[in-house]
Amino acid sequence: ILNVEQSPQSLHVQEGDSTNFTCSFPSSNFYALHWYRWETAKSPEALFVMTLNGDEKKKGRISATLNTKEGYSYLYIKGSQPEDSATYLCAFLDGGATNKLIFGTGTLLAVQP
């Protein structure tokens, strides 16, 4: 059974704080790691797809790093804003021919003004 774990489970920060979350995944048979942003009452939206060890991706104030050898990825948010409040999901692509994504349980971020 493949496990994808995220920590912390939830996080409350003040506007302007920078924050980061962790995603742990199996380090063997790695194909890709996806990060999604999921606002309440909406559908998950893709942030990044990361494939290579040492990858760093950035979108605005959000960035992510990938370590496939040790099986973790960090998501960073610089200068959090209230609109960043959402659940951040990582998903491990279980390789092979099926594109099966194994999702973590997510980190719920609440940014207070």
Added chain:
Amino acid sequence: DTAVSQTPKYLVTQMGNDKSIKCEQNLGHDTMYWYKQDSKKFLKIMFSYNNKELIINETVPNRFSPKSPDKAHLNLHINSLELGDSAVYFCASSHLDRPSTDTQYFGPGTRLTVL
């Protein structure tokens, strides 16, 4: 403009009924998925179809049957609904041949409530 659409958005029904949820994507993707968001907000894959062929079939009760009339549609039919089927069901789509670069695009979800 909607990329992945699902109908209905809300579905309230009695135990024992049979119901269907429809999903359509206009992104030209060849693969579609059904996910269930359980009570702990956890997203779990149920089924996936590639060009109308079933490629992922997780351990779900056989009361759940996906049907893909063409690669732009993947419907989910549920027989003899039970209380435990209450959840939000999400449809998604992607390109199968670009697993390392292409993300999955999700529909808005269907909240199913079984009374």
